[in-house]
Amino acid sequence: ALTESTATAAEPAEPLPEVILSHAPYLLIGGGTASFAAARSIRARDPGARVLIVTDEPDLPYMRPPLSKELWFSDDPSVTETLRFKQWNGKERSIYFQPLSFYIHPEELNSAENGGVAVLTGKKVIHMDVRGNKVKLDDDTEISYDKCLIATGGVPRNIQAIERAGEEVTKRTTLFRKIEDFKSLEKVSRNIKSITIIGGGFLGSELACALGRRSTESGLEVIQMFPEKGNMGKVLPEYLSNWTTDKVKKEGVKIISEALVKSVSYRDDKLEIQLKDGRLVKTDHIVAAVGLEPNVDLAKSAGLEVDSDFGGFRVNAELQARSNIWVAGDAACFYDIRLGRRRVEHHDHAVVSGRLAGENMTGASKPYWHQSMFWSDLGPDVGYEAIGIVDSSLPTVGVFAKATAKDTPKAATEQSGTGIRSESETEDTAISPVASSAPAPTVAEQKDNYGKGVIFYLRDKVVVGIILWNVFNRMPVARKIIKDGEEHADLNEVAKLFNIHDD
Numbered sequence: 001a002l003t004e005s006t007a008t009a010a011e012p013a014e015p016l017p018e019v020i021l022s023h024a025p026y027l028l029i030g031g032g033t034a035s036f037a038a039a040r041s042i043r044a045r046d047p048g049a050r051v052l053i054v055t056d057e058p059d060l061p062y063m064r065p066p067l068s069k070e071l072w073f074s075d076d077p078s079v080t081e082t083l084r085f086k087q088w089n090g091k092e093r094s095i096y097f098q099p100l101s102f103y104i105h106p107e108e109l110n111s112a113e114n115g116g117v118a119v120l121t122g123k124k125v126i127h128m129d130v131r132g133n134k135v136k137l138d139d140d141t142e143i144s145y146d147k148c149l150i151a152t153g154g155v156p157r158n159i160q161a162i163e164r165a166g167e168e169v170t171k172r173t174t175l176f177r178k179i180e181d182f183k184s185l186e187k188v189s190r191n192i193k194s195i196t197i198i199g200g201g202f203l204g205s206e207l208a209c210a211l212g213r214r215s216t217e218s219g220l221e222v223i224q225m226f227p228e229k230g231n232m233g234k235v236l237p238e239y240l241s242n243w244t245t246d247k248v249k250k251e252g253v254k255i256i257s258e259a260l261v262k263s264v265s266y267r268d269d270k271l272e273i274q275l276k277d278g279r280l281v282k283t284d285h286i287v288a289a290v291g292l293e294p295n296v297d298l299a300k301s302a303g304l305e306v307d308s309d310f311g312g313f314r315v316n317a318e319l320q321a322r323s324n325i326w327v328a329g330d331a332a333c334f335y336d337i338r339l340g341r342r343r344v345e346h347h348d349h350a351v352v353s354g355r356l357a358g359e360n361m362t363g364a365s366k367p368y369w370h371q372s373m374f375w376s377d378l379g380p381d382v383g384y385e386a387i388g389i390v391d392s393s394l395p396t397v398g399v400f401a402k403a404t405a406k407d408t409p410k411a412a413t414e415q416s417g418t419g420i421r422s423e424s425e426t427e428d429t430a431i432s433p434v435a436s437s438a439p440a441p442t443v444a445e446q447k448d449n450y451g452k453g454v455i456f457y458l459r460d461k462v463v464v465g466i467i468l469w470n471v472f473n474r475m476p477v478a479r480k481i482i483k484d485g486e487e488h489a490d491l492n493e494v495a496k497l498f499n500i501h502d503d
Helices: 002-010 015-020 033-045 179-191 202-218 238-250 347-361 409-416 475-484 491-498
Strands: 023-029 050-054 084-086 092-094 116-120 125-129 134-137 142-150 154-156 173-175 194-198 221-225 253-256 261-267 270-275 280-283 285-288 292-294 320-322 325-327 332-336 340-342 373-378 382-388 396-401 452-459 462-469
Touching: 023 033, 033 050, 033 116, 033 142, 033 347, 142 347, 173 179, 179 202, 179 285, 194 202, 194 270, 194 280, 202 221, 202 238, 202 253, 202 373, 221 280, 238 253, 238 373, 270 285, 325 347, 347 373, 373 475, 382 475, 396 491, 452 491, 462 475, 462 491, 475 491
Parallel strands: 023 050, 023 142, 050 116, 142 325, 173 285, 194 221, 194 285, 221 253
Antiparallel strands: 084 092, 125 134, 134 142, 154 292, 261 270, 270 280, 320 325, 332 340, 373 382, 382 462, 396 452, 452 462
């Protein structure tokens, strides 16, 4: 199809799509969570708004977390077709935010009486003319706009050793991000004997646990390797990271820590991963979960600034890059009026920032201060919710209590009644038992000490991040502590606000 569009570009191409789609009052580039949240908030504030979402994926807007979480735990063999999952509360839902019937056809966008949201799938915006307020698509269509949101997300990073290893290796490697990636990895995992996940962060650890659970049924070998000492080593303090790694092992995962990949090759029907310390790992398939590169392809043509420290389009506290251009989600490097310059890659941040951008595109002029949260469940016993800046290089103070059966991710979401744990979807605060007394031993002496607790992350003596460890539905308390930004003499006292001792 590419040759056709270039061939007809010289002649006056069929004028039909040109005329019909020549203008969108609100143009949202990207079809992910941030874009959908913005569309919803634009329509809430401007009920007749005409919103066009342009996405290079073939799918309507959908949420990504279930791709590495709930979809793997479905009993339905056709889950890769239905993309429906049981939420923790037992209710079913689709990963698509809305069915096709919710959207209007792009051709009707400008004539529909009450406006609406239209989606152009499989189209990529390749050029942006900021002064002319218009963009160009990969099929040479031009669309002008009044207000534009860039929510282009990011592209999964790869490991250099894999990139230079050649085709036999790359075709046996999954970079996990989209619906297609879930479908192909799900299929692969049923047809091979050994799979290796490279990366110890959220995505790598969640996929390792999901596949690990499958390994017990099918005899699939699941290996997870990463450069840190333990799972989530860049986020959790070391004692908690080690404890988490023990839990991940219980899910049937073989952990290879402090692993730096030197080279990857394919011989005798196996992938061979050679580590820098001489260890050799043989496997059938690799999943590289080594982070995200924010997609800033449009920066050049648009003349937009890319942040040299954090990556992403640099925007102000109102998520604005230029007078009628906003950026939200993974690709936005924004100014948080509480915590300074940041870029955040999480579902709830995409919701919060998309919603805020939509409000500001309709004239709200609100700065970013409502902290997004994120959550990760690793197996049945470990679930945490976090807010603010959580980085293991910061000093931390942890306050722990003994967990009961009620302090598990499953129990928590059954109680809160929301399927996907995103605070922004449901602002109610449900109640679940939680709280604190003695500070955590810095050395993990008793393994069961970390049943539940609160971990504070400090910068210049002020709490900038909080992890609630098997402590659920307490996010408003954590959000208030960060918003207040005070120095606390005794964090044990602050921990009491979370009543982790009530039972």
